[in-house]
Amino acid sequence: MSDQTIVVLGGGYGAEAAKALSVKVPAGFNIVLIDPRPFRVWLPAGLRMTCSDADNLEGLALAGYDNIFPKGNGRFVQGKAVGVTKKAGGGGAVQLENGEEVHFKILVLATGCKWSGPLDFPHSADAMNAWLKQCREEYTQAQRIVIVGAGAVGLELAGEIRDFWPDKSVTVVHAQSKVINAAYPDKYRDYAAAGLTARGVELILGDTVDSEIPTGGGKITTRNGKEIEGDLFVSTRGGLPNTAFLKTLDPSILSSSGHVKVKPTLQVQGHDDIYVMGDIIEWEEQRNAIKAQAHMGIVVPNILSSVAGNPPTKEYKGSYEIIALTNGRNSGSIYVDVLWGIILGGWITKIGKSKDLMVPMFRSAMGY
Structure with missing residues (x-):
């Protein structure tokens, strides 16, 4: 049934959105999280993990979805989306590569990038x-x-x-x-x-x-x-936006670069029951994890407002640019676009990112 189902497509920061919704949606709603992998990959640790088995990152920077639904009102589906269709009166379905359809009242697109x-x-x-x-x-x-x-x-x-x-x-x-x-x-x-x-x-x-x-x-x-x-x-x-499957829904929602055109409420233009977050939104900003978290802060409250029968009112206004680059485990640099543009060096970058690649934060977010 789709009348009380919120589907989140994409298990990166989409998993954190699904967890937040699981905690806060009214009784009777259920959450379905869909991703091609049975585990989330913490991308900030990905490069070090491909270089070496040091720090057991493959045991720490990969996490399953077992603890995403703390109220027991959700489920995880492993599958690759190949299409999205709408039905008259609202809602629709996600088509998976294996032929399965997952119906939704509200859909969250958080499919991220395809990397080489x-x-x-x-x-x-x-x-x-x-x-x-x-x-x-x-x-x-x-x-x-x-x-x-x-x-x-x-x-x-x-x-x-x-x-x-x-x-x-x-x-x-x-x-x-x-x-x-x-x-x-x-x-x-x-x-x-x-x-x-x-x-x-x-x-x-x-x-x-x-x-x-x-x-x-x-x-x-x-x-x-x-x-x-x-x-x-x-x-x-x-990376390139992982959105080609959305042409089955409406090719006009995609920009020439493949990003999804959104309203300030982060609803898809012309499809108010579909929200977008992460790297795939069409917005004049650099795409990184910090932006995905900011998008989640708009999408989750707006969905909660919608399921309560109220219009979504939170609007995304963008955010200042920030980037943290590791240079091995002991150095790196951070740039924050505030004031005159602040540059932070190796010591603070080591503490904030380089040493542990924020793996403990990731595991906490995934319920471990």
């Missing part, structure tokens, strides 16, 4: 173990590692590799003239770059790789004609 490279995690425990073993072997055996893309993922991966293998050659190629992107001031971009070059990481900026990145070792020629040899090439060009 090291963060392209498999959907089963056995495949995940094999993937981690493969990644670790590749990093261990390679002496010359070339990373294509100096966004947050590329920079953090370079720092992790330098931590575990100080003598390996690490090169990062980036299309822009400075690392990350122009959402951040030059002074911070230079600061983040300097932290890596001081550790012997080579940055090739203002250049890119147009050809297919080799699997394993080989040679690439950049757009500017520079030849780079490597034993391992790793793509870290960023």
Whole structure:
């Protein structure tokens, strides 16, 4: 039945939204959380986890959904969404790859990004173990590692590799003239770059790789004609919104980049019973975990208002930019876009993120 069901599609920060709804919805409502994996992957720990088995991250940064519904009013469904349909009068259904349909009164879209490279995690425990073993072997055996893309993922991966293998050659190629992107001031971009070059990481900026990145070792020629040899090439060009399945609902809700067009209440334009949070919303901001938490602070109260028979009134107005980049486990940098733009260095970044990658916070959020 769909008349009292709230479906949350996506088990990242969607899991935390499902947990919050489970606690607060009126009696009679039930929550269904859907995700292709039977566990949540804590992405801030993902890069270190692919490099090494140190700190038992595969036992800590992966967590099942057993404790998401503290009031017993929900269930988890493992499945991949391939479509969404609406029905006259409201509500609709999510179509899964296995043919199952999950009906909803209200739908929350929190499907996040599809990643390439090291963060392209498999959907089963056995495949995940094999993937981690493969990644670790590749990093261990390679002496010359070339990373294509100096966004947050590329920079953090370079720092992790330098931590575990100080003598390996690490090169990062980036299309822009400075690392990350122009959402951040030059002074911070230079600061983040300097932290890596001081550790012997080579940055090739203002250049890119147009050809297919080799699997394993080989040679690439950049757009500017520079030849780079490597034993391992790793793509870290960023994620793409996981929203193609929404074309079955209404292609007009997707922007040209594949993000979902929303109202300030974070309802889908033209579909007031569907809410959106996380990396897939069309909004002029950088996409990261802090923004997903801010979106949840709008979506959950608005749903609770709706199920109580009241219109949703909380509006998302955006938030200031903040980024925390690790540089291995003992350093990194933070930028906060307040006042004149505040840069925090390695010591505070180590305490806030680099040392434990916020894994204890993640496990607490998942009920462990």
